[in-house]
Amino acid sequence: MSLRRFIPLFDRVLVRRVIPEAKTKGGILLPEQAQKMPNEGVVVATGKGLRTESGEFMPCAVKEGDKVLLPEFGGTKVTIDDQDLFLFRDSDILGTLE
Amino acid sequence: MSLRRFIPLFDRVLVRRVIPEAKTKGGILLPEQAQKMPNEGVVVATGKGLRTESGEFMPCAVKEGDKVLLPEFGGTKVTIDDQDLFLFRDSDILGTLE
Amino acid sequence: MSLRRFIPLFDRVLVRRVIPEAKTKGGILLPEQAQKMPNEGVVVATGKGLRTESGEFMPCAVKEGDKVLLPEFGGTKVTIDDQDLFLFRDSDILGTLE
Amino acid sequence: MSLRRFIPLFDRVLVRRVIPEAKTKGGILLPEQAQKMPNEGVVVATGKGLRTESGEFMPCAVKEGDKVLLPEFGGTKVTIDDQDLFLFRDSDILGTLE
């Protein structure tokens, strides 16, 4: 079953966590990076976004393929195609990594 | 008494939980899937949706027949026609499964 | 004193709880139905509904005569004409039973 | 000093509690009515109502002279002209009794 199967709802963002490249090249390191879950990730899919009072959707601030910096806590673990992925709210993602 | 008998109110969604197909084909697995309640389900019926300040209903993001991924917690159990079904709020459903 | 005497205010709904018909015909059963209070009821009267910022009333989603499914908890008991009736908020009623 | 002296502010409602007429004629009885404070009352005076963002007052849902059913708890006791009266918020009053 390809990953396209799962479409998050509303302002949820599906993220695959990645280990930052080689340490020496100065990847983005969160304190005590190695032991803990990597805080970098790539956006796999996003929902339509938050819905306003008038019923319109405000698109998520991140989009598929974006590299993102994740908060230390939070995120719902979802295993899709035997891969561990994580659902975050759009507003909980710290920033994007160009 | 056919299932049509029960119409959820507002943004409630009536869901029948389903066990994901064969494990090997890579169904959607939530951690330790087997022991716990299946987190996949099918939408049986939805309410008109949330009501805005102006009195209009914002339709639910999911519709009857959608395959959905459910949060690990929450949901109100309702037994209809001797079947255990579950009521979720539209905004608590994680995503849809195409 | 006829039941017409009591008119709920705002989004309150006055409900008479009913025991679902014969079990075999598949009435709506909430878990361990028999011992606990029946969760099915009939709407006896409704208030004008919630009031918006502009002062208009948004009518209740249920109306007099509707069969409804009630949440397991909540509801204020009111004894009218020696009958035990219950006041629920419109938004707390789970759904209607056609 | 006549009762007119006291005018509640905003959505406050001044109520005199009354003991429901003779029991046999089926007054409105709240569980274990006799021992506790009567939950029936008559509206003595109301404030202008809640104020909206635009500064207008939304009149109270009840008016002077209405018979009302009061919640079991809440209400601020005020003694006026040696009479014990009670201040309720308009939205806390359960309903009116015609």
Added chain:
Amino acid sequence: MSLRRFIPLFDRVLVRRVIPEAKTKGGILLPEQAQKMPNEGVVVATGKGLRTESGEFMPCAVKEGDKVLLPEFGGTKVTIDDQDLFLFRDSDILGTLE
């Protein structure tokens, strides 16, 4: 320094507490009036009122010189010209006494 010196901000109301006139003439009595602080007062000054989202001020419901009934609790004590006065929020004052 005359009392004009102090102008409350926003929806604050400056009140001087007064002991209700002679008991027999039926002043407004709160339960166990004598021992506790008098709950009657006179408005000394008011702020411009609450500010709405559009930046306008909604004038206080009470004005200088009004006789008011105060809640049993709350109020910030301020000593001005060696007099103990009290600051209340406009919305916490129970009502006016004509």
Added chain:
Amino acid sequence: MSLRRFIPLFDRVLVRRVIPEAKTKGGILLPEQAQKMPNEGVVVATGKGLRTESGEFMPCAVKEGDKVLLPEFGGTKVTIDDQDLFLFRDSDILGTLE
């Protein structure tokens, strides 16, 4: 470094606390004034004010040079040019002293 260096953000107000003039002339005294921090102050600088949903700033109710009465609690201490100053929210300041 002159005091102009520090500009508070949003609805923050920078205040220098002052000891009220001679006691006999009836300065504004808060209970047990001497031992505690003086509750009178002078506004040194204000932010642009709170921002509304439409992005405009609602100017602070106090302005530079105003004499103000401060709440007993709250306020963030900031030492500028070796002087202890305090940051208050505009809405926490009790009133102005003409």
Added chain:
Amino acid sequence: MSLRRFIPLFDRVLVRRVIPEAKTKGGILLPEQAQKMPNEGVVVATGKGLRTESGEFMPCAVKEGDKVLLPEFGGTKVTIDDQDLFLFRDSDILGTLE
């Protein structure tokens, strides 16, 4: 990897903390400055700002290069290019230092 790599989301502000210049020239000192983290900083990058109900972004009150005074608590530590930087919400920054 240059610092431009990281773009904060929404109203987040990326700040590098700085030790205020020489003490004698009267840098901005927060109480017991030396032992604790410096409360002065320079803005490295800002997000687009808070999003309103209509979906527009309200730009941050601070911009890249601004010298800012930080609250004693709060801020998320992020290590970029082996430098410790901190993420604050725009509304938590106390003020700017010209």
